[in-house]
Amino acid sequence: MAQPETVHGGIGQSIPRKEDARFIRGKGNYVDDVDLPGMLFLDLVRSPYAHAKITALRKEKALAVPGVLAVITGADLAAAKLAWMPTLMSDTQMVLPTDEVMFQGQEVAGVVATDRYAAADGVAAVEVDYDPLPVVVDPFKALEPGAPVLRGDKGKKDNHIWHWEVGDKAATEKALKESAVVIKERLYIPRIHVSSIETCGCVAQVDAMGKLTVWMTTQAPHAIRTVFALVSGLPENQIRIISPDIGGGFGGKVPVYPGYVIAVVAALTTGQPVKWVEDRTGNLTADSFARDYHIEAEMGATKDGKLTALRVKTLADHGYTDAAANPSKFPAGLFHIITGSYPFATAFVEVDAAYTNKPPGGIAYRCSFRVTEAAYTIERLVENMAHKLKIDPAEFRLKNFIPPEAFPFQSALGWTYDSGNYGGALKKAMAMIGYDELRKEQAEKRKRGELMGIGISSFTEIVGAGPAKQFDILGLKMFDSAEVRIHPTGKVIARLGTKSQGQGHETTYAQILAEELGISSDFISIEEGDTDTAPYGLGTYASRSTPTSGAAAAMAARKIRDKAAKIAAQMLEVSPDDIEWKDHKFQVKGVPDKSKTMAEVAFAAYTTPLEGMEAGLEAVDYYNPPNLTFPFGSYICAVDVDKETGQVKVRRFVAVDDCGVIINPTIVDGQIQGGLTMGFAPAMMEEIPYDADGNNRAGSFLEYLLPTAVETPKWETGKTTTPSPHHPFGAKGVGESATVGAPAAIVNAVLDALEPYGVTNIDIPLSAHKVWKAIHSKDAA
Amino acid sequence: MAVDVAETPQAPGPITTRTIQVTVNGVTHKSTVQNRMLLVSYLRERLRLTGTHIGCDTAHCGACTVLVDGIPVKSCNLLAVQVDGRKVQTVEGLASGGKLHPIQEGFHEEHGLQCGYCTPGMMLVSVALLAQNPNPTEDEIRRGISGNLCRCTGYVNIVKAIQHTAAKMQNPAKGGP
């Protein structure tokens, strides 16, 4: 059978990236590269206290510093009703405080100066008097009666934010009671921070006609524009958000940070452009953190190892306000994917959120809306159950997986998984790593008292938010968009409502369109991020771009193809019914040498009178996905543990991922390798700890530990391909899968190594001293 | 809104400056700078060479790496006055006569960059690494770039990019692997 003709840069090809050209030359255009005439600089005074009353704030010395033009305080903003702003979860957040600071590192005042050195001098010269207040750091204590109430400003009498639950409480209770074996584990997933190498920032400018333009590190420019319009009262057509090149987002560049708002205020009041670029300390201490879930999970099984029920109770530490960037109906995100790759007959999940004296946030760090927390929980418990039942963990999973024929699969917590082949991925991973050989080696080493462990994680992801019925952010439905236009000479420009922060959209969207339109990806320009030109979208996070805008691109291309087919019919003088799209051309059915390319049709669209059609060749699509998509994978990790020091070395890590149809295999591998590293790092070394006074103990890279190329394992990746049945070309999305799946594999491996000591849990990060303690407290006993 | 805005900036206080002469990417500049001006600020703000990036406050991330007299240094941790009389090379100085440096081609061909923010520093440190060690092992490469943090790539393809470049620079006729 003859191979269909491929188009250059079509789906499945590992073409090198188009956007590289500017980055390798150092010609990227990041926010801090924006330079406007008369531009001023904003720097922020931050609170050293986790909870305190501001009794005085004196600007005089700062205003006397050479180069300083203005000091903006909460009192200044309050006069214009801008001291508080809404969060994405309809809570309220301070832009600047008028009376009280609520976390260490909180923005207290803004200093505007002619250059950033003078701004730093100004910040050092602002004098603030604080009266420390009792600090609430432990979310459990926050919910005890008598705890200091943190949000009296909202009329609250306690620190409980919300309760959310899903599933069948009674049936789950019953099923657990009737289970032959029940295990229970308390897992704490601490705060971590995305720490993209570029911090957050913006340049705000108001032009002579009163139009506000903000260059901003944002993953969701349109949503930001609408929020700004609603909050400021400026007409939305007078606001332009430009998200230029972004140096890594990972969810940390979704929320609206006070610095952006203060910069806009400064631009409005000084009449000059104002740049704010936060330093790393500000970024680590105040911006959106991720995780901070205290999880109690119970899992039941029959005596021959069939999983029965799952019950999870979680306390979410949200900091002083709920500013998590979740879809509004899901305050705990998509946490209820927690039944994972297994067909639990019943499950029940409840989450309570508490206020504490910490920064707000929670959704970030490639979490897919809390899926990292969910996948970690289920894969840790499944592994523990396997060990408890003395069944090999791979065998245990293969025995329990949702089988391929069960898809679409309705989970006990309400999700309809589109497709999956969990056994296929796990078996491939086992073959790649040489699982049986590793187990043999482990047995030998155990005899000699050496600590070697093997851990598995077979996760199910849930991405592509989402169908309009269920998904919105602040009421904005979570469709996404693509607007595609073909020029007379057959070249293409497309704009989308998503926003790449390094994922390669300028290449991958071009590849989708190349495939759908039969035009070389070399001739397809992709633009995102300018709200004046791009169609409305909800942005890029939670691995949603390919499932939403990727689909929209395909659908827009197909609308174009429909019109183009009619034009081709006219050009070929046949009826439109006689035209088929074959080998990337419009062909007369049965007469293959009578055909027209898209380029020929495009030229005709502008130069030939068309019967019954307008000129031009373009389409826009706002794609409302019918469902989410469910990428999945199996990861296997082998570690060696130094018994004396607790140091862990990841010897091998095999990751088999299934993200459905792959647009660009090299780019997908890159996403996985980066994602694995962002799973490894929280498992091993990243954490933002707070002491009892609310002091952030990791406010710089001295203590917030990002792995270098030396610590990072040499990732080995493989694929299976199980297309999504509902996506226009079967793709699922992959950006966060590896971060979701990796941590459990690593922790499971380390605990497996420690099996002689009977340890069933160590909370991440697995620093040497924790592993050492687990070993030595058992040794001593 | 009532925000105190000074009408004009205050007259300069005891801000001390120095005139330096620095050759950057082959072009010699004579500039008067504040003593405290960091080299990275001089490059980005005074010379408008924005390819060198700032990623942290503590000289860990390496996004600001440039070559001073051929040696990689973290430009956020050096004063501009310290390079008086010296030669500095930034990412903008890698390509020559419109032709990309092999390291730039290597990073492109091996997908060694995603968001591009750490990339200039990574490429410059790699150039110096290969100058000292033209055929490094993978472990030598990983150690060599351990002063540069990347959040996007997981380093696998950065290593490949450097290996690709090493091979190409040793066998230019063969055009690399």
Added chain:
Amino acid sequence: MYPPNFEYYAPKTVQEAIGLLDQHQGEAKVLAGGQSLIGMMKLRLAQPAALIDINRIPDLAYIREEEAALVIGALTRTAELGRSEVVRARYPVLSDAAAEIADPTVRNWGTVGGNVSHGDPGNDLPACMMALGAEYRAEGPKGARTIPARQFYQDSFVTALRPNEVLTQVRIPRAGPGTGSAYSKMERKVGDFATAAVAVQLRVGKGGSIDLAGIGLTNVGPTAIYAAAASEFLMGKTGTDSDLKRAGELASDASRPFPDNRGPVEFKKDMVRVWTRRTIAHALARAKGGK
């Protein structure tokens, strides 16, 4: 992120540098590599009124083995120390340490003099210099004096160097045959300060017993610590497993670590015990001709 301003001088001679330090009466700091100092100034933890940049002074960067000593100029870059053949051959504790200080890029500019005189308990070279029995040459208005490394460190960021002195040279007794040395640094990642690090130099005499031993500890106290009891214990021993074990315990006893994100006190003290033992073993292997 941005330091306050300061006066800046780039003297061409040591005398000129001393004169400037003296003139500023404790308000000036020497700028060598600046890799620690500039970092502190950016965070405004150090705010010297003046920086005396000694990088223009010639003949301050060298590594030479003389008849009785290995002498290292204070401006020798750490990376240069790491590449030195003579150091690797006979003083490998310094090669080991040089490969572990900060990261490769910081090592290109940071100096030996800076690392030994900055006074941060996390600096790696002080423990090595203690193990090697090194001395520092300090030049001031009244002339030069030598200060033994084992007596140089008084408290965190407080050393015996006077505000108007410049440290110009490190002098290490020449390592004769039978000498072996090693440095082990346990760190959470490249670029971190040590969780615990140990420097050992010893010499095995003709009879097979140790006749010279020095053990230094990094980042397990307010300064680098010379583990005197552990060092003395090794004298006359042959280096059996039991000897190494006991030396490790004695070194651990000498340590005074503070708890931090790296771990609690008992953990760090145990790491001193383990890594002292392992490092002595490595030094011993090298003393007997190994790597």
